[in-house]
Amino acid sequence: DTVRPSVSLSSKLPGWLTVQNDRELLSDLMNQARQRHHEAIQKARASYFHGPATELSKKESEKSLESQILDEYEVHANGKIPDFDTELERRLFVTNEETPLFSEQECQDVVAKAESHFGDQPWSRLPSGQYDVAGFWIRDVPSVHEWFNKMLQERLFPLLVKKFPHFVPDMTDLCVDNAYVFKYTPETGRRTDVHTDSGCLSFTISLNKNDEYQGGGTWFEGLEGDTEVIEMNIGQCTVRPGGVKHCGHAIKEGTRYIIGGFCMSNSKVEYVRMLLGLGSEYFSKGDVEKSKQAFEAAIALNPDFDGSYSNLADVLTKSGERKKAREVLEYCLKEVNPQSGEIAYSLGANYLENKDYEKVKTCMLLALESDDSDVDAMEALAEVYAVQKDADAEAKWYHRIVETPGASDTALCKAYCNLGVMSEGMEEEIEYYIKAIEYRPDRFAPRYSLGCAYATKKEYEQAIQHFRHAAGLAEDNSEEQQQALQTLYRVASLHLQASGAMASITSQADAVQKFMEVIGKENYERLASLKR
Numbered sequence: 360d361t362v363r364p365s366v367s368l369s370s371k372l373p374g375w376l377t378v379q380n381d382r383e384l385l386s387d388l389m390n391q392a393r394q395r396h397h398e399a400i401q402k403a404r405a406s407y408f409h410g411p412a413t414e415l416s417k418k419e420s421e422k423s424l425e426s427q428i429l430d431e432y433e434v435h436a437n438g439k440i441p442d443f444d445t446e447l448e449r450r451l452f453v454t455n456e457e458t459p460l461f462s463e464q465e466c467q468d469v470v471a472k473a474e475s476h477f478g479d480q481p482w483s484r485l486p487s488g489q490y491d492v493a494g495f496w497i498r499d500v501p502s503v504h505e506w507f508n509k510m511l512q513e514r515l516f517p518l519l520v521k522k523f524p525h526f527v528p529d530m531t532d533l534c535v536d537n538a539y540v541f542k543y544t545p546e547t548g549r550r551t552d553v554h555t556d557s558g559c560l561s562f563t564i565s566l567n568k569n570d571e572y573q574g575g576g577t578w579f580e581g582l583e584g585d586t587e588v589i590e591m592n593i594g595q596c597t598v599r600p601g602g603v604k605h606c607g608h609a610i611k612e613g614t615r616y617i618i619g620g621f622c623m624s625n626s627k628v629e630y631v632r633m634l635l636g637l638g639s640e641y642f643s644k645g646d647v648e649k650s651k652q653a654f655e656a657a658i659a660l661n662p663d664f665d666g667s668y669s670n671l672a673d674v675l676t677k678s679g680e681r682k683k684a685r686e687v688l689e690y691c692l693k694e695v696n697p698q699s700g701e702i703a704y705s706l707g708a709n710y711l712e713n714k715d716y717e718k719v720k721t722c723m724l725l726a727l728e729s730d731d732s733d734v735d736a737m738e739a740l741a742e743v744y745a746v747q748k749d750a751d752a753e754a755k756w757y758h759r760i761v762e763t764p765g766a767s768d769t770a771l772c773k774a775y776c777n778l779g780v781m782s783e784g785m786e787e788e789i790e791y792y793i794k795a796i797e798y799r800p801d802r803f804a805p806r807y808s809l810g811c812a813y814a815t816k817k818e819y820e821q822a823i824q825h826f827r828h829a830a831g832l833a834e835d836n837s838e839e840q841q842q843a844l845q846t847l848y849r850v851a852s853l854h855l856q857a858s859g860a861m862a863s864i865t866s867q868a869d870a871v872q873k874f875m876e877v878i879g880k881e882n883y884e885r886l887a888s889l890k891r
């Protein structure tokens with residue numbers, strides 16, 4: 360039941376690639392990939408509906424699909440999708456707003472089920488690259504799971520069969536690797552990183568009205584014309600190859616709920632994606648050699664998909680082969696996809712390690728061309744200008760970060776903290792630290808810096824509060840904690856002198872008592888143990 364992987368024979372292989380010459384190794388890796396595929400299918404089938412239509416579900420799907428109008432969008436991006444490049448066209452199908460795939464009522468019910476699952480608890484989080492979004496895997500929430508399984512049978516699988524008939528002639532061939540609900544808000548995560556999905560066919564369903572949020576939508580790499588982002592209203596659904604690069608576009612205000620689902624075909628092995636999974640698994644088990652071989656095999660099978668190069672370079676970097684990693688990335692950017700933001704960023708990070716600052720700038724600007732909200736790239740640019748002592752340019756990037764709708768709390772905290780440090784002694788300094796603390800109250804740097812700013816203004820009581828807090832945030836016995844304790848000690852002495860409290864001290868014991876009151880017993884003890 361397997362199909363020959365789509366090896367594109369005309370594409371050239373990079374000169375440094377050797378895995379293709381070892382046929383035994385390659386065939387072993389292919390077998391492992393096939394094995395992985397079958398395991399993934401088993402797991403998918405155990406988690407979500409799969410199987411034929413019933414008489415009833417057939418009636419339901421005919422009813423919902425006969426009137427369906429779908430808008431089509433062509434994708435013209437560099438490179439190729441990981442698997443089935445020749446079998447799957449890079450095209451998106453979006454159910455028209457006039458004929459949504461799900462009714463308003465259905466969508467509102469799902470959102471209510473999801474909300475009631477969490478009650479007044481915060482939602483769980485699903486990570487997406489440098490971002491982090493409130494959401495859950497549908498199989499983990501029974502009420503949503505049950506409804507979703509029914510919809511797979513009645514609407515989603517039939518729609519996929521209708522739009523990709525050559526690829527999936529029959530819905531029994533489909534299963535869902537995974538599916539999730541996301542709740543984007545400015546507070547709980549505004550966007551996802553640019554990525555390809557874990558399945559060869561994907562769908563995205565919009566679960567609430569588009570006037571309930573600003574921004575949002577799905578950004579796709581290489582959309583034609585003026586449309587860069589597909590915006591859907593409640594009940595609309597997009598189906599597409601999972602390998603087209605995309606991201607959840609940042610929302611600026613409000614709440615956006617979506618369902619995303621990744622489908623697999625039982626009969627068609629996604630060799631490249633499976634090899635990438637295999638490589639990551641080997642790496643996490645500490646087998647760097649096997650991990651590199653798996654990634655190289657993925658490149659040999661489809662040298663035009665940039666994601667494999669990125670994986671290979673990552674493992675090379677982590678195992679200390681930075682020069683080799685650089686060659687891989689340089690090759691990919693030159694020969695495979697000159698506009699790959701992911702590759703450009705990784706290459707820029709590599710140059711940064713090498714202190715090759717001009718090249719870092721070129722790469723990070725390129726990464727920002729493909730994703731103008733790539734906060735990691737902005738941070739790297741700020742770092743370069745900091746080293747080059749170009750304070751204006753450095754500050755410019757921090758300002759850009761704090762204006763970027765997708766920026767994470769951590770990135771916002773760091774940017775505000777750095778802006779504070781850069782405005783040392785100026786009016787706005789304290790404001791910046793306070794903002795930084797709002798985003799990440801648990802971080803040491805802005806708290807400690809705020810203490811310093813108050814101490815400099817001789818506002819000792821305020822300063823002492825923040826140093827005490829900072830000492831508690833730092834890890835016990837860390838350098839940060841020592842720094843906070845020593846500054847706290849000095850500022851506490853200044854405070855006792857300035858407030859005239861020193862004059863009323865009559866004994867050593869009295870002094871200790873006063874001092875302990877000011878800095879707190881726990882810090883007194885920490886300091887005492889430092890001095891020992």
Ligand SMILES: O=C(O)CCC(=O)C(=O)O
Pocket residue numbers: 551556561562563576577578605606607608617618619620
């Ligand atoms: O937020 C979106 O529209 C896209 C989310 C996503 O990555 C997906 O559905 O696969």
Ligand SMILES: [Fe+2]
Pocket residue numbers: 554555556605619
């Ligand atoms: Fe996705």
